[in-house]
Amino acid sequence: MLKGISPIMSPDLLHVLASMGHGDEIVIADGNFPSAYMAKRLVRLDGHGVAPILRAILELCPLDQYVKQPVALMGVVPGDPTVPTIWDEYKQIITAVDELFTKNKNAIESSIEMVDRFSFYERAKKAFAVVATGETAIYANVILKKGVVK
Secondary structure (H helix, E strand, O other), X not given: OOOOXXXXXXXXXXXXXXXXXXXXXXXXXXXXXXHHHHOOOEEEEOOOOHHHXXXXXXXXXXXXXXXXXXXXXXXXXXXXXXXXXXXXXXXXXXXHHOHHHHOOHHHHHHHEEXXXXXXXXXXXXXOOEEEEEOOOOOOOOEEEEEOOOO
């Protein structure tokens, strides 16, 4: 156990975050995402949801301030009536935790990229790592682009 680090953070996830460089991407995937198939590096946190993992990661790693959209969400498939309410929770977490947005809460909407399902899969295959969660919400997948730690 380490002081000041969320107990949700596994040693494997801490290692992945420490190994990532500026501009590398990490996927936090819901329970339906084909994580094992997509991942170069797979971190399993099956007993947890995406939102607490998102918060724990952002407490340690800043988002990339040099790109327009450092956050990407898997967009709803056309024709699917699902309205992902979990996205509002993500926006609240990001604006509360990441220094880019704590100062400018209005910037969050333009900083999130919506990516169609199959493009999201292709991007996930190139990501530094995928964190597999037990999240049951649909369309709960998120990609974060790591920024510079100052």
